[in-house]
Amino acid sequence: MAAGIFRLTRAEAGGAVAATGLALLIGGTLAAVMWQAQGLSGLGPWDWRAVWFTLWQAALSATLSSALAIPVARALARRRFPGRSALVTLLGAPFILPVIVAIMGLIAVFGRNGAINDALRLAGLPEVSIYGWQGVILAHVFFNLPLSVRLILQGWQAIPAERFRLAASLGFGPRDVARHLERPMLRAVLPGVWLAVFLVCLTSFTVALALGGGPRATTVELAIYQAFRFDFDLGRAASLGLVQIGICVCAMMLAWWIAIPAAFGAGLDAAHMPAAPGGWRRISDALVITVAAGFLIWPMGAVTARGLPQIPALPPEVWEAALRSMVMALISATLALILTLVLALSLARGRMQWVETAGMLPLIASPLVLGTGLFILLRPWVDPQSLALPLTVGVNAIMALPFGLRALIPAARTLQRDYGRLADSLEMGGLARLRYLTLPRLARSLGFTGGLAAALAMGDLGVITLFAGDRPTLPLQMYQLMNSYRMADASACAVLLMAISFGLFWIFDRGGHLA
Amino acid sequence: MKLPLMLVLLAATPAIAQDKPVLTVYAGESITSEWGPGPKIEEGFEAFCNCDLRFVTGDELSRVLMEGERTEADIVFGLNTDVTARARASGLFAPHGQDTGDLSLPIEWTDDIFLPYNWGETAFVYDETRLQNPPASFAELLEAPDDMKIVIQDPRSSVSGLALLLWVKSVYGDQAPDAWAKLAPKVLTVTKGWSESYGMFTEGEADMVLSYTTSPAYHIAEEDDTTKRAAIFPEGHYFMTEVAAQLRTTDQPELAQAFMDWILTPEFQTIIPLANWSLPAKLPQDDWPQVMRDLPRPEKTLFYSEDEAEALRQPALDEWLRAFSG
Numbered sequence: 001m002a003a004g005i006f007r008l009t010r011a012e013a014g015g016a017v018a019a020t021g022l023a024l025l026i027g028g029t030l031a032a033v034m035w036q037a038q039g040l041s042g043l044g045p046w047d048w049r050a051v052w053f054t055l056w057q058a059a060l061s062a063t064l065s066s067a068l069a070i071p072v073a074r075a076l077a078r079r080r081f082p083g084r085s086a087l088v089t090l091l092g093a094p095f096i097l098p099v100i101v102a103i104m105g106l107i108a109v110f111g112r113n114g115a116i117n118d119a120l121r122l123a124g125l126p127e128v129s130i131y132g133w134q135g136v137i138l139a140h141v142f143f144n145l146p147l148s149v150r151l152i153l154q155g156w157q158a159i160p161a162e163r164f165r166l167a168a169s170l171g172f173g174p175r176d177v178a179r180h181l182e183r184p185m186l187r188a189v190l191p192g193v194w195l196a197v198f199l200v201c202l203t204s205f206t207v208a209l210a211l212g213g214g215p216r217a218t219t220v221e222l223a224i225y226q227a228f229r230f231d232f233d234l235g236r237a238a239s240l241g242l243v244q245i246g247i248c249v250c251a252m253m254l255a256w257w258i259a260i261p262a263a264f265g266a267g268l269d270a271a272h273m274p275a276a277p278g279g280w281r282r283i284s285d286a287l288v289i290t291v292a293a294g295f296l297i298w299p300m301g302a303v304t305a306r307g308l309p310q311i312p313a314l315p316p317e318v319w320e321a322a323l324r325s326m327v328m329a330l331i332s333a334t335l336a337l338i339l340t341l342v343l344a345l346s347l348a349r350g351r352m353q354w355v356e357t358a359g360m361l362p363l364i365a366s367p368l369v370l371g372t373g374l375f376i377l378l379r380p381w382v383d384p385q386s387l388a389l390p391l392t393v394g395v396n397a398i399m400a401l402p403f404g405l406r407a408l409i410p411a412a413r414t415l416q417r418d419y420g421r422l423a424d425s426l427e428m429g430g431l432a433r434l435r436y437l438t439l440p441r442l443a444r445s446l447g448f449t450g451g452l453a454a455a456l457a458m459g460d461l462g463v464i465t466l467f468a469g470d471r472p473t474l475p476l477q478m479y480q481l482m483n484s485y486r487m488a489d490a491s492a493c494a495v496l497l498m499a500i501s502f503g504l505f506w507i508f509d510r511g512g513h514l515a
Numbered sequence: 516m517k518l519p520l521m522l523v524l525l526a527a528t529p530a531i532a533q534d535k536p537v538l539t540v541y542a543g544e545s546i547t548s549e550w551g552p553g554p555k556i557e558e559g560f561e562a563f564c565n566c567d568l569r570f571v572t573g574d575e576l577s578r579v580l581m582e583g584e585r586t587e588a589d590i591v592f593g594l595n596t597d598v599t600a601r602a603r604a605s606g607l608f609a610p611h612g613q614d615t616g617d618l619s620l621p622i623e624w625t626d627d628i629f630l631p632y633n634w635g636e637t638a639f640v641y642d643e644t645r646l647q648n649p650p651a652s653f654a655e656l657l658e659a660p661d662d663m664k665i666v667i668q669d670p671r672s673s674v675s676g677l678a679l680l681l682w683v684k685s686v687y688g689d690q691a692p693d694a695w696a697k698l699a700p701k702v703l704t705v706t707k708g709w710s711e712s713y714g715m716f717t718e719g720e721a722d723m724v725l726s727y728t729t730s731p732a733y734h735i736a737e738e739d740d741t742t743k744r745a746a747i748f749p750e751g752h753y754f755m756t757e758v759a760a761q762l763r764t765t766d767q768p769e770l771a772q773a774f775m776d777w778i779l780t781p782e783f784q785t786i787i788p789l790a791n792w793s794l795p796a797k798l799p800q801d802d803w804p805q806v807m808r809d810l811p812r813p814e815k816t817l818f819y820s821e822d823e824a825e826a827l828r829q830p831a832l833d834e835w836l837r838a839f840s841g
Binding site for chain 1: 544545548549550551571572573574576577578580581582587601664669671672677699702703704705706707709710711713714715717718719720721730733734737792835836839840
């Protein structure tokens with residue numbers, strides 16, 4: 001028993017150390033910016049408008065994304081068809097797309113000159129506009145629907161097959177299944193999903209800037225950028241950074257209050273599928289899957305169609321940057337996996353809410369504040385430029401944490417609840433426990449986490465622009481091409497970026513399934 | 516294990532010539548990128564300076580202001596005139612020591628610290644195959660039907676966006692709010708930077724894009740495409756220039772001065788037009804590349820002095836914000 005307590009403490013201590021490190025980094029960089037500014041500055045009316053817009057667009061985006069994800073996840077959970085697993089993976093793609101690439105795709109489909117408006121014009125119908133707040137919401141749903149579907153689908157798959165079989169033998173209809181199995185699961189999963197999407201949209205920057213249509217759709221992150229770049233007002237940037245963190249903490253407290261873990265008990269991991277009702281539900285499921293797939297895959301297809309022919313003509317620098325970015329993404333993903341696992345395992349053992357909050361912090365920490373803070377902190381000791389690539393790798397690993405945690409915490413909690421006591425009583429610990437129990441049982445979530453981290457790192461442009469260096473990453477190279485009028489090369493670059501991000505995600509995700 | 520390879524790839528810093536003095540130049544990424552003028556400038560200067568010119572990429576002025584007197588920069592390259600007032604106020608910069616009396620700029624340049632190396636004017640660029648009747652003046656642009664869509668850049672995040680703010684102010688003065696009210700319905704969207712806007716324009720999303728009088732030169736020279744044109748307005752176009760300055764705190768004063776001396780030479784100036792897609796600050800028109808000579812030129816150039824622009828910035832921004840958030 002004593003050994004058990006010792007192990008318990010050690011696992012928790014790991015999480016506490018990681019969480020403290022995170023909190024120190026996020027808080028420290030914010031403090032550094034404040035210190036450089038010698039205090040905080042007050043916010044003007046335009047800043048408050050930005051806060052308000054940020055809040056409501058994030059809330060609406062999160063509500064729409066998670067609500068629309070439920071039928072899609074349910075249809076995918078209970079139907080089997082050829083190419084299903086490929087489709088599930090492909091549906092995850094928008095979330096990991098670099099923002100600018102996704103915007104190109106959305107414009108190609110929904111833009112003024114896009115396919116949908118072309119069709120509407122032909123049919124003599126009024127056009128739809130992607131510009132304005134509706135465009136921001138559309139883009140946010142495009143990005144976050146896949147994440148929501150994945151997380152909810154995992155919830156469905158986490159219901160043991162035995163429950164569904166029991167339900168079938170009790171003669172449960174779809175309504176009873178929904179009431180006794182699906183709703184409790186959704187009750188447990190949805191708040192986390194909503195929160196994750198809300199937080200992602202909170203710090204959204206480029207989307208609002210490209211599609212927002214102007215000052216009506218200014219987000220807090222843009223206000224921070226403006227404070228840095230145009231007003232040199234670090235104090236205001238820090239104030240806005242604090243507001244962002246404040247909103248996040250409130251949202252998280254709200255989500256905890258709503259969330260109750262579903263308890264289904266352990267199953268035997270039989271390959272299973274929830275009952276698949278026939279009749280109109282069959283047709284509606286098919287319809288839901290088709291519409292969702294069309295909405296998510298079409299824009300990516302449009303980007304590919306445009307950029308693909310140009311790829312052979314890409315200059316060698318682009319390929320160099322692609323290789324560099326890939327290596328960075330792999331290291332980032334490894335770091336993210338280790339960090340996420342440490343945090344999730346310790347969270348599974350005790351409900352240390354502050355650790356979970358710390359784990360979510362990177363999501364709302366402004367990349368601009370983080371980068372500038374790091375610059376201020378590191379500058380007296382080293383040349384930040386020489387650390388541009390390692391810093392980018394580290395920051396990207398941290399930025400992927402919140403998503404990894406969302407996927408891993410529920411799995412780790414279930415693992416702990418179902419097998420923790422057994423493993424403890426067998427005195428199974430250390431590497432053996434990791435090797436034979438933890439890693440295999442968490443493989444799927446870990447694969448997803450690693451894939452997500454690698455893909456996000458691949459597409460990230462955030463911190464690198466502050467330190468840039470003379471070895472650009474692929475996303476930076478794409479911006480440079482755009483800045484030199486080379487739009488055709490840039491769209492080829494976009495395809496390359498998309499293909500690599502997606503490839504990395506796919507390898508990790510598949511790996512998790514096969515392990 | 517692949518880790519060692521990864522570490523090598525990450526840690527490998529470019530070989531720095533050990534014995535040569537280093538001139539550190541802070542510049543934006545559009546300058547230092549493979550497709551900007553940076554590589555040619557570096558090559559040209561290193562050919563005679565017996566030194567190593569090192570570009571440090573990033574947000575050059577924010578960085579210098581944060582670093583203050585401890586900055587390692589010897590030169591800051593590529594500032595726009597909208598930030599020179601704040602740069603000057605920092606007291607970090609030293610005079611350039613050049614004669615600016617005979618520059619090929621449409622305005623007089625008397626600044627003794629910030630030395631212009633290129634210039635151009637803001638303009639709305641269109642594709643003549645898509646827009647048959649482009650507005651012939653700013654007034655016509657304001658009166659154009661609202662379904663003629665333009666994309667512009669946010670003045671709070673982009674220099675060209677800010678230039679438009681000042682352009683409208685200098686043409687319309689106190690009537691600027693009315694002008695914005697007429698322009699706003701035609702604005703398809705406002706983007707963070709120039710490249711997003713320009714991308715939307717080339718994709719056919721917008722009929723006109725806020726860009727530069729020199730933009731068509733790229734399409735002609737690199738793509739053999741003569742359909743992209745800048746609409747020239749008789750009300751005048753707003754002048755934009757990028758400047759360089761040397762730091763007072765430089766530890767390489769001779770090298771920094773040599774670099775400043777080199778900027779206005781024909782050797783440097785001939786790099787600019789086709790690498791930076793802007794006009795050279797000191798080069799007789801006969802020496803411009805043909806494509807630049809052929810571009811239609813505005814008859815009137817508008818420009819606010821640094822102090823005027825600084826004073827106008829906030830009120831003009833408020834007018835713009837009000838017009839676009841109604």
